[in-house]
Amino acid sequence: MKIVAVVNQKGGVAKTTTTVNLGACLAERGMRTLLVDLDPQANMTTGLGVEWYNLPVALHSVLLDNEETPLKSILKRIEDLPLYLAPGHLDLAHVETILAPRPDSAYRLRNAFENHFEEFDYDWVLIDCPPSLGTLTQNAIVASSHLLIPTEPKYYAFAGMDTLNKMIVGLTKGLRFKVDLLGVLVTMYERGTKLHQTIAAEIRERFGDKVFETMIYKNVRLSESEVEGKPIILFDRKASGAQNYEALAEEILERVGMPHYNANELPFHQFKEIENHAN
Ligand SMILES: Nc1ncnc2c1ncn2[C@@H]1O[C@H](COP(=O)(O)OP(=O)(O)O)[C@@H](O)[C@H]1O
Numbered sequence: 704m705k706i707v708a709v710v711n712q713k714g715g716v717a718k719t720t721t722t723v724n725l726g727a728c729l730a731e732r733g734m735r736t737l738l739v740d741l742d743p744q745a746n747m748t749t750g751l752g753v754e755w756y757n758l759p760v761a762l763h764s765v766l767l768d769n770e771e772t773p774l775k776s777i778l779k780r781i782e783d784l785p786l787y788l789a790p791g792h793l794d795l796a797h798v799e800t801i802l803a804p805r806p807d808s809a810y811r812l813r814n815a816f817e818n819h820f821e822e823f824d825y826d827w828v829l830i831d832c833p834p835s836l837g838t839l840t841q842n843a844i845v846a847s848s849h850l851l852i853p854t855e856p857k858y859y860a861f862a863g864m865d866t867l868n869k870m871i872v873g874l875t876k877g878l879r880f881k882v883d884l885l886g887v888l889v890t891m892y893e894r895g896t897k898l899h900q901t902i903a904a905e906i907r908e909r910f911g912d913k914v915f916e917t918m919i920y921k922n923v924r925l926s927e928s929e930v931e932g933k934p935i936i937l938f939d940r941k942a943s944g945a946q947n948y949e950a951l952a953e954e955i956l957e958r959v960g961m962p963h964y965n966a967n968e969l970p971f972h973q974f975k976e977i978e979n980h981a982n
Pocket residue numbers: 713714715716717718719720721746834890891892919920921922923925926927929944
């Protein structure tokens with residue numbers, strides 16, 4: 704199981720868009736995929752057509768009291784894919800304040816995962832992080848095996864990455880687990896824009912082969928699919944955004960050396976229990 708935090712303390716760099724659409728592409732390839740919405744803005748939850756404000760429990764409940772609210776009790780199944788969502792909620796913002804003074808504040812998500820994964824198995828877990836480096840993002844990093852860092856091709860992106868890097872080093876120092884950089888993803892790339900070409904080249908120079916070959920081009924269909932509450936591959940498969948995220952999924956699977964397999968042949972019975980809870 705690969706657990707990937709999609710992280711960058713800057714807002715608007717396509718963290719949420721990447722989490723949703725990469726997740727859908729992986730699930731469509733038959734991989735059991737769990738999406739975790741750690742952002743109090745709950746954009747990913749809304750973007751998948753789930754009304755967080757009507758939910759009696761969501762991810763904040765899991766982080767505050769995992770015995771009372773196990774992860775499986777909040778999961779939603781997305782479309783007909785082996786794709787599951789742990790919905791976010793505005794109250795995640797309070798969780799940050801409540802948890803901050805506690806010594807285990809950064810370990811709540813990891814702990815909830817450990818309990819859940821005793822029973823349920825996934826190929827991929829993707830965590831959508833808020834645009835900050837606070838307690839919630841720390842929870843994501845501590846719970847992850849890998850980081851995926853989306854960035855716009857803009858100069859100030861570099862300063863943010865340095866801060867992020869310092870936090871990761873600080874958080875993982877002295878711990879028994881480590882977290883690897885899965886890759887840096889250039890998003891919102893504009894074809895034929897000289898500045899974007901220059902900056903993308905600089906990002907490659909700086910991060911070397913950690914930068915995905917695949918870039919996500921600017922494509923308004925991605926925003927439209929978000930409004931429709933659907934991943935782009937289920938909204939407009941021909942859009943460049945759909946093709947870019949398909950290519951990213953392929954590149955990532957190659958990078959981690961995971962086999963492709965057919966969704967139809969998978970034993971999903973293990974997930975009956977979640978489906979009974981869902982909706
Ligand atoms: N490749 C893209 N082309 C055009 N718009 C995009 C693209 N990726 C994301 N967006 C839009 O940009 C906005 C910010 O993206 P989002 O994924 O919410 O960023 P973050 O989660 O990092 O704050 C959203 O409205 C989203 O629909």
